[in-house]
Amino acid sequence: MRNRPQLIIGAVLVIWGILALLETVFHINFWAICWPTLFILVGIWLIFRPRMVSSGTGVEMRIIGDIRRTGFWQVIPAEFWTGIGNIDLDFSSAEIPTGETTLRMYGLIGDVDLVFPPEVGLAVSTGGFVVTTKILGNKQDSILAPVEYTSPDYSTAERKIRLVLIYFIADLDIRVI
Secondary structure (H helix, E strand, O other), X not given: OOOXXXXXXXXXXXXXXXHHHHHHHHOOOOHHHHHHHHHXXXXXXXXXXXXXXXXXXXEEEEEEOOEEEOOOOEOOOEEEEEEEEEEEXXXXXXXXXXXXXXXXXXXXXXXXXXXXXXXXXXXXXXXXXXEEEEEOOEEEEEXXXXXXXXXXXXXXXXXEEEEEEEEXXXXXXXXXX
């Protein structure tokens, strides 16, 4: 479902607006209840999320901090979660398996820089409140709109990377060397 990030953000904004309206009309302080409930739900989700992904998928979480992979490293299906931080992945010397490998990146605010060798097929799907993408030199800014990109050789490439990026505010830069 390609519009999922947009639907989630839209639903959150609608709920937020309804609560603000009810607070104004009925003079009820919903925020005194919502913020503690939100913290509890996020805490429970952080505890149980690693158990919900499929086996063989790596999960790495950083509330504040960077995630970096350079030099020789093995690419596996993975989820990267950052609150505030950067993700830098250099695939030029990485061991990329044959077939399609999916990488999911979720976060609040971040800068995502990726370097790929030319023989790797690439499919990118982004979503978020404000996302700036620079893919192979082509820059695109989007607000509440998904950005989709598929390399011309994706269907025939032996090694493929599918990237799903969902952030509140993100800057994505993809280069091929």
